[in-house]
Amino acid sequence: xxxxxxxxxxxxxxxxxxxxxxxxxxxxxxxxxxxxxxxxxxxxxxxxxxxxxxxxxxxxxxxxxxxxxxxxxxxxxxxxxxxxxxxxxxxxxxxxxxxxxxxxxxxxxxxxxxxxxxxxxxxxxxxxxxxxxxxxxxxxxxxxxxxxxxxxxxxxxxxxxxxxxxxxxxxxxxxxxxxxxxxxxxxxxxxxxxxxxxxxxxxxxxxxxxxxxxxxxxxxxxxxxxxxxxxxxxxxxxxxxxxxxxxxxxxxxxxxxxxxxxxxxxxxxxxxxxxxxxxxxxxxxxxxxxxxxxxxxxxxxxxxxxxx
Numbered sequence: 001x002x003x004x005x006x007x008x009x010x011x012x013x014x015x016x017x018x019x020x021x022x023x024x025x026x027x028x029x030x031x032x033x034x035x036x037x038x039x040x041x042x043x044x045x046x047x048x049x050x051x052x053x054x055x056x057x058x059x060x061x062x063x064x065x066x067x068x069x070x071x072x073x074x075x076x077x078x079x080x081x082x083x084x085x086x087x088x089x090x091x092x093x094x095x096x097x098x099x100x101x102x103x104x105x106x107x108x109x110x111x112x113x114x115x116x117x118x119x120x121x122x123x124x125x126x127x128x129x130x131x132x133x134x135x136x137x138x139x140x141x142x143x144x145x146x147x148x149x150x151x152x153x154x155x156x157x158x159x160x161x162x163x164x165x166x167x168x169x170x171x172x173x174x175x176x177x178x179x180x181x182x183x184x185x186x187x188x189x190x191x192x193x194x195x196x197x198x199x200x201x202x203x204x205x206x207x208x209x210x211x212x213x214x215x216x217x218x219x220x221x222x223x224x225x226x227x228x229x230x231x232x233x234x235x236x237x238x239x240x241x242x243x244x245x246x247x248x249x250x251x252x253x254x255x256x257x258x259x260x261x262x263x264x265x266x267x268x269x270x271x272x273x274x275x276x277x278x279x280x281x282x283x284x285x286x287x288x289x290x291x292x293x294x295x296x297x298x299x300x301x302x303x304x305x306x307x308x
Contacts, residue, residue: 002075002077002103003077003103003104003135004044004077004079004103004104004135004137004165004166004193005135005165005193006165006166006190006191006192006193007191007193008044008077008165008166008193008195008212009043009193009212009213009228009232010042010043010044010212010213010225010228011041011042011043011044011213011214011215011221011224011225011228012042012043012044012045012046012077012079012195012213012214012215013037013042013044013045013046013215013216013217013221013224014045014046014049014051014052014197014215014216014217015033015034015037015045015046015047015049015052015069015217016033016051016052016053016217016260016263016264016267016273017030017047017048017052017053017054017057017065018030018033018273018274018275019275019277019278019279020274020275020277021275021277023277023279023280025061025064025065026273026274026275027064027068028274029272029273029274029275030065030068030069030072031068031072032271032272032273032274033267033272033273034068034069034072034073035072036267036270036271036272037221037272038073038076040220040221040222040225041221041222041225041226042076042221042225043076043077043213044073044076044077044078044079044103045069045073045076045077045078045079046078046079046080046081046106046137046168046215047065047066047069047078047079047080047081048062048065048066048080048081048082049081049106049139049217050081050108050141050144051217051259051260051263052065052081053260053278053279053282054081054083056279059089059092059093062080062093062097063093063096063097063100066078066080066096066097066100066102067100070100070101070102077103077104078101078102078103079102079103079104079105079106079137079215080093080094080097080102080104080105080106081105081106081107081108081139082094082097082105082106082107083106083107083108083110083139085110087125087126087129088129090105090107090126090129090130091129091130093105094129094130094134095130098134103135104134104135104136104137104165104166105130105134105135105136105137106136106137106138106139106168107123107126107136107137107138107139108139108141108144108145108147109122109123109139109145109147109149110122110145110147111145111146111147113147114147116150116152116153116156119147119149119153119157120153120156120157120160123138123157123161123164124160124161127161127163127164131163132161132162132163133163134163135163135165135166136161136163136164136165136166137164137165137166137167137168137195137215138154138157138164138166138167138168139168139170139197140154140167140168140169140170140171140174140177141168141170141171141197142171142172143170143171143172149171151176151177151180151181151184154167154177154181155181155184155189158189158190158192159189159190162190164192165192165193166192166193166194166195167181167192167193167194167195168195168196168197168215169194169195169196169197169206169211170196170197170198170216172198172202175202175205175206175209178194178196178206178209178210178211179209179210181194181210182194182209182210193212194210194211194212195211195212195213195214195215196211196213196214196215196216197214197215197216198216198254199216199217199218199250199253199254199259200214200216200218200223200224200227200250201247201250201251201254203224203227203228203243204227204231204236204239204240204243207227207228207231207232207239208231208236213228214227214228217263218246218250218253218263219253219262219263219266219267219270219272220246220249220266223242223243223245223246226239226242227239227242227243230242241307242307244303245300245303245304245307246300248296248299248300249266249293249296249297249300252292252293252296258285258289260278260282261276261278261282261283261284261285261289262285262289262293264276264277264278265284265285265290265293266293266297269297
């Protein structure tokens with residue numbers, strides 16, 4: 001399996017972790033979901049991210065999920081989230097998944113970091129821990145981590161560590177950060193791949209700012225695939241028209257604390273996973289929310305018919 005690098009482009013879907021109703025891992029759904037994403041055009045997958053309920057898994061379960069996904073992915077690249085409070089846990093899981101054939105690992109900063117120097121030192125320690133031969137995705141998600149990383153600080157980290165090959169960009173607002181990074185590259189800094197998150201709600205603007213694609217988990221990955229393709233071809237109006245058809249459901253999924261329940265409900269409805277179950281304390285959608293999601297899907301279907 002090939003490793004990610006600073007030129008990696010496309011759509012890497014952030015996967016959920018399928019569970020049975022009793023909370024046990026669902027291996028059959030992991031395989032089915034993996035097939036589903038590739039059938040919809042995904043270029044790769046990212047597993048064990050924040051929407052993958054990674055903190056609810058044991059280390060052994062994380063390795064099991066990685067094995068199942070890699071086996072089903074053939075030659076497609078799979079990035080594994082290894083974020084943890086301590087460097088020892090990051091190092092241990094990184095070695096395990098890279099030995100299995102992962103394409104790289106993703107690391108978010110721990111919430112205790114506050115100063116630029118602390119952030120810079122942290123990623124130096126991460127690189128020292130996992131080794132310079134492991135490609136790293138730096139996850140910049142301050143709405144979740146509480147860690148604000150400026151464009152300047154990102155630049156310092158990228159210049160110091162060539163093994164940090166990709167930024168998972170999901171600052172909000174953060175479009176200017178993409179422009180800042182691309183402007184610096186035009187002036188001579190090495191290139192870094194930029195894939196964007198936030199459930200894709202800013203994907204059209206992010207692509208026009210210079211992003212290389214998406215790394216997020218909306219339940220209709222075919223939309224992200226087509227928006228990235230159309231944007232790469234310069235067909236921005238067509239990309240926006242397609243994006244707009246899905247926007248109401250994406251907006252609904254952005255509700256804090258409810259997004260994963262919505263995503264798993266839709267994935268189960270589409271047959272990608274057997275159950276929308278989350279591990280506790282995650283809760284399913286109530287009956288009223290289900291009605292709202294169903295209405296949004298119905299309207300989305302009608303809008304897509306008009307675009308044909």
